[in-house]
Amino acid sequence: MLKDTGHKARAAGSPHPNELPVFGRLPLEPVRGRASELWDAAGRRFLDMYGGHAVALTGHCHPEVVAAICAQADALLFYSNAVPLVVRDRLFTLLAELAPRGLDRVFLVNSGAEANEAARSLARRTTGRARVVTVEGGFHGRSLATLAVSGIAHYRELAATSEAGRALLGMTAVCPFDDAAALSRLVDDTIAAVIVEPVQGLAGARDCSPAFLRAARRACDLAGAVLVFDEVQCGCGRTGAFTAAQAYGVLPDVLTLAKGIAGGLPMGAALIAEHVAEGIGSGDMGTTFGGGPVPCAAAVANLEVLRDEGLADRAGALERRLRDALVTLPGVIRVQGRGLLLGVVLDRPAKPVQQALFERGVLVGSAEDPRVLRLLPPLVLTEAEADEFVQVLKEVLS
Ligand SMILES: Cc1ncc(COP(=O)(O)O)c(C=O)c1O
Missing domain, CATH: 3.90.1150.10 (Aspartate Aminotransferase, domain 1)
Structure with a gap:
């Protein structure tokens, strides 16, 4: 040792x-x-x-976030998704109030990578397809499936170190940054999902043009693919609206949040359109800690501060x-x-x-x-x- x-x-x-x-x-x-x-x-x-x-x-x-964490930890530190929790329900309601209309279904996890994994898995189930289009410069997490859809070559290389990772890489197509014409060509009826950060964080806070995001929406509609906005870094008020989807006026089918959502406690969320959520039933997805009472209490307090303080x-x-x-x-x-x-x-x-x-x-x-x-x-x-x-x-x- x-x-x-x-x-x-x-x-x-x-x-x-x-x-x-x-x-x-x-x-x-x-x-x-x-x-x-x-x-x-x-x-x-x-x-x-x-x-x-x-x-x-x-x-x-933030004093209100700290107080909510302390009070919830004192009342009930943890119980899993085996039980309903008032504080979790309050978060579902608050997210539905703040998020774009139409993304009312929520799956709570512990990190950004998990939220993006959930988005990928929902897209696969909805479309019956496996291929994903990502955008050059995008970053979506450090799990194998999210490394494999990174738009940054050296993260994709980390996925290439295993056979499973190479198989996932074989299902990824990378679109040049902000190139709407290339995106339209890449999205065909073999594509399950297009994943895009409306404002790319790691690439250097590089913002996509509204025309590119609108083209992504159109291409997904034509091909029957799922449009995923990864707002792990740019979501939760950072771009001037609660989500970048609202700032840009483009509605994805799944929108992922994490980082600041619970004010410093680990939490990720996938906000999901009804047509993507409708085939999902009990046992199809799961998590022990996702949606636990303390991060939910922190997120409710944090998002109420965000809303009430404008x-x-x-x-x-x-x-x-x-x-x-x-x-x-x-x-x-x-x-x-x-x-x-x-x-x-x-x-x-x-x-x-x-x-x-x-x-x-x-x-x-x-x-x-x-x-x-x-x-x-x-x-x-x-x-x-x-x-x-x-x-x-x-x-x-x-
Ligand atoms: C846009 C984006 N997506 C996903 C992730 C991964 O989030 P996490 O580290 O919580 O898994 C990050 C982390 O930096 C990110 O910036």
């Missing part, structure tokens, strides 16, 4: 000796978070424009403020994305800029595109914090 050398002996950001070293880490150990701010053990403050990877939607430790509108207003200021900075070529999922495209490599921001107490994300800084802050970011970020970035770039 490896010996624990103790956390003090490790360099900040390096893995525990017993840990599988699969994560690249920032040299920061946060001990406290509030809204858009984090503090380390030495009391150093950071502005979190990365939002714990888009999870801190209503901010770190945070989706706020994301739209902050987008305009950030865009207007960022495009004037030296070294910024353009700003892409929607709402508070923005990619700042630089005229230079983003990594050193990300590092320099970190040294000045600002966290931002990187992307597959090495020139892009990715912004996914909490939607409770204040105007003053948005301006602070722009000012620090300006100093770093000049």
Whole structure:
């Protein structure tokens, strides 16, 4: 057995000796978070424009989310889907209120990858077909079936390391980004599903054009395929509406959510159209922890905060403020994305800029595109914090 050398002996950001070293880490150990701010053990403050990877939607430790978690944990920590739960029913009702009309059936899971697995499996059952069209640059999770539909080559290569993964890859077609004509050619009557991130997160907050998403809808209608919007990163208010589907005015057949939905507890959800849900019955799908009482209580509190504080509108207003200021900075070529999922495209490599921001107490994300800084802050970011970020970035770039 490896010996624990103790956390003090490790360099900040390096893995525990017993840990599988699969994560690249920032040299920061946060001990406290509030809204858009984090503090380390030495009391150093950071502005979190990365939002714990888009999870801190209503901010770190929103008091109503924390209170709901504590109260539910005290009342009933866990019971499975073998029983109905009032708190789970409240979440179903709230999701139906917030989500696009027509996506009223909900399957609750624990992560984004699981929600996308569920979407894939529903599409297979609905159509009796197995092939999936994905979009270049899309990312859908780390399970075998979701790696195999990644639009990023090195994730597809991870799937290729097993026979089952190679079989799944044989059922994937990759459409060039935002190419509506290519998509229409690829979607024929062998296709079960088209999976697309309306705003691609990992690719660098790259937003699809409305014309591309409308073409995807049309192609799926013509071929009888299921249109899946992966809104794991761009959903839950981030693009200026509760879902990007609503922001774009295009209705998919299945829409997946995760990340920020439960304010920091693990949860994923597939929102499903009736015609896709209708063949599904007892025992066809399942999960132990999905829809458990504590994540449901957290999600209800979190989504009520999102609704009652108008945070989706706020994301739209902050987008305009950030865009207007960022495009004037030296070294910024353009700003892409929607709402508070923005990619700042630089005229230079983003990594050193990300590092320099970190040294000045600002966290931002990187992307597959090495020139892009990715912004996914909490939607409770204040105007003053948005301006602070722009000012620090300006100093770093000049
Ligand atoms: C768009 C998208 N889909 C799916 C996933 C996978 O989600 P999870 O890590 O919760 O499985 C991610 C994670 O980054 C994502 O950004």
